[in-house]
Amino acid sequence: xxxxxxVLEGHPIHPMLIPFPIAFLVGAFVFDALGVxxxxxxxxxxxxYMAGAGIVMGLVAAVxxxxxxxxxxxxxxxxxxxxxxxxxxxxxxxxxxxxxxxxRGAPGVPPDPPILGVELVAVLLLAWSGFIGGTLVFRKQxxxxxxxxxxxxxxxxxIPLRPGEPVAVPGAEALKPDQMLLVKAGRRRVVLAxxxxxxxxxxxxxxxxxxxxxxxxxxxxxxxxPWHGSQFDVRTGxxxxxxxxxxxxxxxxxxxxxxxxxxx
Numbered sequence: 540x541x542x543x544x545x546v547l548e549g550h551p552i553h554p555m556l557i558p559f560p561i562a563f564l565v566g567a568f569v570f571d572a573l574g575v576x577x578x579x580x581x582x583x584x585x586x587x588y589m590a591g592a593g594i595v596m597g598l599v600a601a602v603x604x605x606x607x608x609x610x611x612x613x614x615x616x617x618x619x620x621x622x623x624x625x626x627x628x629x630x631x632x633x634x635x636x637x638x639x640x641x642x643r644g645a646p647g648v649p650p651d652p653p654i655l656g657v658e659l660v661a662v663l664l665l666a667w668s669g670f671i672g673g674t675l676v677f678r679k680q681x682x683x684x685x686x687x688x689x690x691x692x693x694x695x696x697x698i699p700l701r702p703g704e705p706v707a708v709p710g711a712e713a714l715k716p717d718q719m720l721l722v723k724a725g726r727r728r729v730v731l732a733x734x735x736x737x738x739x740x741x742x743x744x745x746x747x748x749x750x751x752x753x754x755x756x757x758x759x760x761x762x763x764x765p766w767h768g769s770q771f772d773v774r775t776g777x778x779x780x781x782x783x784x785x786x787x788x789x790x791x792x793x794x795x796x797x798x799x800x801x802x803x
Contacts, residue, residue, distance in 0.1 A: 556600035557672070563593030564636055564665060568658040571650045580647060587646040590636055590658075597633045604629070611681055614728075616749025618679040618766075621671050628668035635661035679750070680765055687756045691718045695753075700725035702803060705791075711738075711799035719762075721753040724803055729790060731801060732757055732773050739773040740790040740801055747783035 567590035574583030608626055612618045639657045643650055650658070675681045691714070698706045708722055714733040721743055722729045728743035730753045739760070743753045750766035757763075761779055763770045769783035776786040791802040 556596065556603065560593045560597035560600055561665065561669065563589045563596060564632065565662055567593055567636070568655070568662050571655060571658060575649055575655065580649070583649050584646045586650070587640070587643065590640050594633060594637055594640065597629070597636075601629065601633075607681060612675075612679075613744065613749050613751040615744070616751075618675060618681060618749065621675055621679065622681075625668055625671040625675065628664050628671070632661045632665045632668065635664070678766070680754075689715075689717060690756070691715065693721075693754070694719075695721040695723065697723045698801070700727065700803060705793065705800035705802050707798045707800050712797065717757045719753050719757055721751075722801060724801075727803060728753075729801065729803065730762070730773075731792065731799065732762070734760055734773070738792045738794060738799060740792040741771070741773050741776060742788040744787065745769055745771075745783060746778075746785040746787060747781075752787070 567586045570586030570589060571583045574580065574586060604626075608622050612622050635657050639650070639654045639661075643654055694710060694714075696709050698708060706724070708720065708731055711720060711731055711733075714720055714731075716733055716735045718733055720731045722731050722740075728751075730741050730743045732739045732741070741752065741762070743751055745752055745764040745766065747764065747767055747769045750764040750769075752762050752764055752771070755763045755765045757773070760773055761770050762773050763780075764783070767782055768780065769778065770780035771777065771783070771787050772779055774789065776789045778784065778786050793800050793802075
């Protein structure tokens with residue numbers, strides 16, 4: 540997905556940052572536990588500093604993560620629900636480690652059992668959050684550039700919402716056959732597609748789990764959702780292949796005088 544907030548999205552910043560808070564926070568708990576078990580101050584002193592580094596890196600990694608949450612994930616989709624859980628769990632992890640960090644005090648102070656317990660709970664929540672994050676990447680393909688050959692670069696434009704009135708779509712003329720453009724009008728997300736003969740416009744919302752059809756594959760007038768493979772006829776909105784059972788909405792589109800106009 541490459542549309543939303545082009546500055547941070549669709550590049551490796553978020554994946555590159557994620558390993559740091561995970562390694563530091565898990566390492567902080569392990570080092571603290573080893574220090575208490577062995578009675579060696581060096582272990583839990585290192586754990587204290589690692590916890591601080593993990594909290595800072597967690598906040599840094601949260602910035603591109605929040606960008607993805609707000610703009611990369613299709614609204615009203617199963618991916619959005621997973622992302623909310625992922626967000627809440629990450630906040631809980633940072634809060635718990637920050638609480639343990641603050642209560643513990645100086646680095647030379649060994650963590651007592653309650654602090655280790657708080658860190659253990661935070662690590663377990665981090666594992667749960669990591670599983671959900673993996674689901675978002677590998678199943679929902681959030682932040683992954685997986686477009687098919689010939690699809691062109693991700694394109695997205697905004698137009699005013701004027702119900703019942705045709706509105707010109709800027710940049711549409713650059714599309715080649717079987718390429719798509721995501722059009723945002725108010726809160727509506729509409730996909731404008733160039734076909735071998737003519738144009739089509741349809742909802743950017745798979746009726747199965749809410750995947751973005753603009754990020755799918757278009758061929759021979761059929762668009763395929765990138766999440767679970769549902770296929771729809773872009774002219775009629777009819778389902779051509781499941782798991783989706785309900786069709787998608789379509790919109791009138793016309794090409795006049797070199798302009799492509801969309802009727803919402």
